[in-house]
Amino acid sequence: MDEDGPSGTGGICDGRVVVVTGAGRGLGRAHALAFAAEGARVVVNDLGVGxxxxxxxxxxxxxxxxxxxxxxxxxxxxxxxxxxxxxAESLIRTAVETFGRLDTLVGNAGFLRDRMLVNLDEDDWDAVIRVHLKGHFLPLKHAAVHWRAEAKAGRTPVARVVHTGSGAGLLGSVGQANYSAAKAGIVGLTLVAAAELARYGVQVNAVAPAARTRMTEHTFAAAMAAPADGFDAMAPENVSPLVVWLGSAASAGVTGRVFEAEGGRITVMEGWRPGPTADKGARWTPAGAGELARELLSAAEPPGAVYGA
Structure with a gap:
């Protein structure tokens, strides 16, 4: 699928067909409106849950x-x-049958069931992992099947996937073990998908947003009041421009990356990579391994603080 869709607004997503999950409120709604303002035709998915x-x-x-x-x-x-x-299959089919194509998938659906670990029920763990992690995987899978078929038919797409991560998945968040684990899993899924789907013309990235939504209204309670300078740094609409750009053809060459977006700030996150290391070419004793571990840690960058710690 090349970029020859019908003309519209002249925006950077003119002619593209975009699917946004969890788009009834908050970040998803902001993304859907922003894509439409840039010329995209949008499939607005939302289950309408609390x-x-x-x-x-x-x-x-x-x-x-x-x-x-x-x-x-x-x-x-x-x-x-x-x-x-x-x-998930119905979602992708809706885009193709309604608008004749699919160009961009934005995974955003999610909810919270926060508990400290000792109070976290199995059902609350399963429910959050299901909607966040499985709810990113299944639409991605069905979109990828469609794009692979297009590529094999000689219509290589200019396809984009934008996943929704979280600082909780990058650093952890006290009281949110289920949510943090799900969001960390989404980052891993993003990296694998970027590597596997590149051959079919698909780019896959993730955004870790900080914005005021139903899920974060307590976290950002101090920022709820109207700002004196007129710029609402916690408005979900601040995150959408980056998501729209990543979902457009203009982001060519950008894949397998994670960004943080908050207010007017955009940050490229740099994930796990080798730090200080040593190899003696033989097996360590427990005491020797521990002594070396402490030496290596003293030379390593300290980790970021867990949210709420």
């Missing part, structure tokens, strides 16, 4: 679609559960 993942009273995806259409854009709602194979 903050804890349980059924909610309304269908926010339809409201976002109405906003996009009112502004002159094109969008369609999808209310399926993307953490199931059928729901």
């Amino acid at each position: 903050l804890d993942g349980r059924p909610g009273p309304d269908g926010p995806a339809a409201r976002v679609v109405e906003e996009i259409r009112a502004a002159g854009g094109e969008a369609v709602a999808h209310g399926g559960d993307i953490a199931t194979g059928a729901g």
